[in-house]
Amino acid sequence: MIVDLRSDTVTQPTAEMKEAMLNAIVGDDVLGDDPTVIQLEELVANRFGHEAALFCPSGTMTNQIAIKVHTNAPGEVVCDELAHIYRYEGGGMAFNSGVSNRLISGDRGRFTLEQLQAEINPDDVHFPPTQLVALENTCNKGGGCYWEMSEIERIAAFCRSENIPIHLDGARLYNALVAQKTSEAEMGKHFDSISLCLSKGLGAPVGSLLTGTKDFIKRARRIRKILGGGMRQAGYLAAAGIYALENNVERLNVDHDNAKVLGKVLESKKAIKKLYPIDTNIVIYVLKDHMDMQDYLLDLENKGIRAVSMGAQTVRLVTHLGIGANEMEYLTQNL
Ligand SMILES: Cc1ncc(COP(=O)(O)O)c(C=O)c1O
Numbered sequence: 551m552i553v554d555l556r557s558d559t560v561t562q563p564t565a566e567m568k569e570a571m572l573n574a575i576v577g578d579d580v581l582g583d584d585p586t587v588i589q590l591e592e593l594v595a596n597r598f599g600h601e602a603a604l605f606c607p608s609g610t611m612t613n614q615i616a617i618k619v620h621t622n623a624p625g626e627v628v629c630d631e632l633a634h635i636y637r638y639e640g641g642g643m644a645f646n647s648g649v650s651n652r653l654i655s656g657d658r659g660r661f662t663l664e665q666l667q668a669e670i671n672p673d674d675v676h677f678p679p680t681q682l683v684a685l686e687n688t689c690n691k692g693g694g695c696y697w698e699m700s701e702i703e704r705i706a707a708f709c710r711s712e713n714i715p716i717h718l719d720g721a722r723l724y725n726a727l728v729a730q731k732t733s734e735a736e737m738g739k740h741f742d743s744i745s746l747c748l749s750k751g752l753g754a755p756v757g758s759l760l761t762g763t764k765d766f767i768k769r770a771r772r773i774r775k776i777l778g779g780g781m782r783q784a785g786y787l788a789a790a791g792i793y794a795l796e797n798n799v800e801r802l803n804v805d806h807d808n809a810k811v812l813g814k815v816l817e818s819k820k821a822i823k824k825l826y827p828i829d830t831n832i833v834i835y836v837l838k839d840h841m842d843m844q845d846y847l848l849d850l851e852n853k854g855i856r857a858v859s860m861g862a863q864t865v866r867l868v869t870h871l872g873i874g875a876n877e878m879e880y881l882t883q884n885l
Contacts, residue, residue, distance in 0.1 A: 551854050551876075551877070551880050552854045552856070553854060553855050553856065553873065553877045553880055553881055554856045554872065555855065555856055555857050555867040555868055555869070555873070555881075556856045556857060556858045556866075556868065557750075557858070557868050557870075558722075558750045558751045558805070558831060558868045558869070558870035559749055559750055560870065560872065561749075561753045561870050561871050561872050562872065563753070563754070563755050563790055564753070564871075566793065566797070567753070567754070567790050567793045567794070570789045570790065570792070570793040571786050571787070571789045571790050571793075572786075573789070574586045574785045574786050574788070574789035575785065576783040576784070576785030576786060577783070577785065578782050578783065579605070579780065579781055579782060579783075579784040579785070580775070580780040580781070580782060584782075584783065584784055584785040584788070585785065586784075586785030586786075586788045586789050586792070587605050587784050587785050587788040589788070589792060590603075590605055590759070590788040590789075590791050590792050590795075591603040591604060591605055591759065593792060593795060594746060594759045594761060594795070595761050597734040597735070597738075597795075598734045598735065598737065598738030598744055598746075598761050599734070599735040599738040599739055600738055600743075600744070600761040600762055600763070601762070601763045601764045601767070602761070602762065602763065602764045602766075602767035602768075603759045603760065603761040603762075603767065604759065604760045604761075604767050604770050604771055604774060605757060605758075605759055605781075605784060605787075605788055605791070606757070606758050606759070606760060606774055606779050607756060607757065607758070607779050607781065608747075608749075608756075608757075608758055609634075609719070609721045609745055609747040609749075609750075609758040610638075610639050610640075610642065611758065611774070611777060611779050612745035612746075612747075612758040612759065612760040613634070613635050613639060613642075613684075613717075613719050613745050614635075614639060614642045614643075614646050614647075614777070615760055615770045615773045615774055615777070615779075616717045616743045616745060616760055616762075616770070617635065617642075617643055617646070617647050617649065617682060617684075617717070618646050618647045618773050619743075619766060619769045619770050619773060620681060620682045620715045620717060620742070620743070621647050621649045621681040621682050622681065623647060623648030623649055624648065624649070624650070624678045624679075625647075625649045625650075625678055625679050625680070625681030625682070626649060626650050626651065626652050626671060626677075626678040626679065626680050626681060627643060627649050627650075627651055627652070627681065627682045627683075627684055628651075628652045628653075628654065628666060628669050628670070628680060628682070628683045628684070629651065629652075629653065629654070629683070629684040629685075629686070630653065630654050630655075630656045630659045630660065630661055630685075630686065630689070631653040631654065631655055631656070632656070632658070632659040632686075632689060632690075632691040632692055633653075633659065633684060633686050633689075633719065634686055634690055634691070634719055634721065635684055635686075635719055636651055636653065637691065638690075646777075649678070649681065649682075650678055652669045652671075652680070654666065654669055657692075658689055658692030658693060658695045658826070659686055659689025659690075659691060659692030659695065660685075660689060660692065660695065660697050660701070662701060663701065663704040663705050663708055666683065666705055666708065667708065670712065670714070680712075680714055681714065681715070682714065682715050682716075682717060683705070683709050683714055683715070683716045683717070684716075684717045684718075684719060685697065685702070685705070685716070685717070685718050685719070685741075686718075686719040686720075686721070687702075687718060687719070687720055687722075687723055687726045687737075688722045688723075688725050688726045688729075688829070688830050688832070690721065690722070690832065691860060692826075693826035693827065693828070693829070693832050693833070693834040693866075694722070694725065694809070694828070694829055694830035694831055694832030694833075694834075694868075695827070695829045695830075696725070696726035696729055696730060696829055696830065697726070699730065699732060699736070699737075702737075702740050703740060705740075706740035706741065715742040715743070716740070716741055716742055717741065717742065717743045717744075717745070718737075718740075718741045718743070718744045718745065719745050720737075720744050720745055720746045720747075721745065721746075721747040721750055721758075722747070722750050722751055722830065722831075723737065723744065723746055724746075724751060724752060724799050724802055725751055725802050725805075725806070725830040725831055726830065727799075728799065728800065728802045728803055728806070729802075729803075729806055729829060729830050738761070742762060742763075742766070743760060743761060743762040743766060744759075744760070744761045744762075745758055745759070745760055746758060746759045746760075746761070748790070748791040748794050748795070750870075751798075751802050751805060751831055751870060751871075752791075752794035752795065752798045752799070753794050753798045753870070753871045754787070754790040754791045754793070754794040755787065755790055756787045756790070757787050757788070757790070757791050759791075798871065801871065802830075802831065804871075805830070805831040805869040805870055805871070805873070806828075806829075806830050806831055806869075808831075808869040808873055808878055809828050809830065809831050809832065809833050809867075809868075809869045810828050811878060811882070812828075812833050812867060812869070812881060812885065813825060813828045813833055815881065815882055815885050816833070816835055816885065819885075820838075821837055821838055821841050821846065822835050822836070822837060822838065823835075823836045823837060823838045823839070823863070824836040831868055831869045831870065832866060832867075832868050833866065833867040833868070833869075834860055834864060834865070834866050834867075835864070835865055836863050836864050836865075837863045837864075837865065838863075839863070841863065843859055843862075843863055843864075843865070846865070847859065847865070850885075853884050854880075854884075855881065855884060855885065
């Protein structure tokens, strides 16, 4: 048996999702007339209480477009030091937008209002103007933890009072919403833009949405075209996204429960020095110093269990809709 825990991006579309894709009515989305893409964009904008949304090929693209539209070089983006936009998007902020970063050392990817306030630049020629604050929820490198709504509220109110836009990298936002039992509208009202991925826990093969005001999305659409992200009969992909949003949200609880079970299994392993708290579908743990991580990952691979490294001695497992009862039984016995 192969049990792939490298990421929740490895899911295969189910038969029902493929059926929805095959039956999609499509047009040419670059010309603006693909009805299924329009339906998906309206669905997501409405759920989050934003005026408009834009369907893009990836979460990296939605984040990078948001940064490009919100900023104007030479500006500065404030985010946590673990943020995906800073660590894993190929230096895109500098490459695409010519902005620098101010990094906060938070708690597993989350910071407080007071930490943020200390990093806002004064209006002084020595400093780049602070032009964007970016949060990530759930935090990938922080082990899938989510932000307290009360802290988001404080930070968003501060950003509004300072006239600094606030973006949310919500690649796994539904994991946070389901775990916290929070509505999309409750989350959406605090952000100027949100990036939401369909191809992670939600189980669609491709795609992310960027949400915001009509004017913001109009400008985002222009950047999407420049980056080569305009797709033609994209409705086939959008249909998978609509299916995912209508069918795969509540089931994220199963992934969260499975992750906790894996945590229990790992707790008793001698090779492990530290296990991060498990809040959603990501399990991160640190191996003891004497362990060779490559050998450890190879041993797992030889047992058919796929995992990835997240830095020195650090291993990540991610549960998703491809991990059912059989896979869990196998993992319980073989991890
Ligand atoms: C938190 C976070 N943001 C953004 C992305 C980028 O998404 P994509 O792989 O679709 O570019 C990822 C991907 O894993 C992620 O974990």
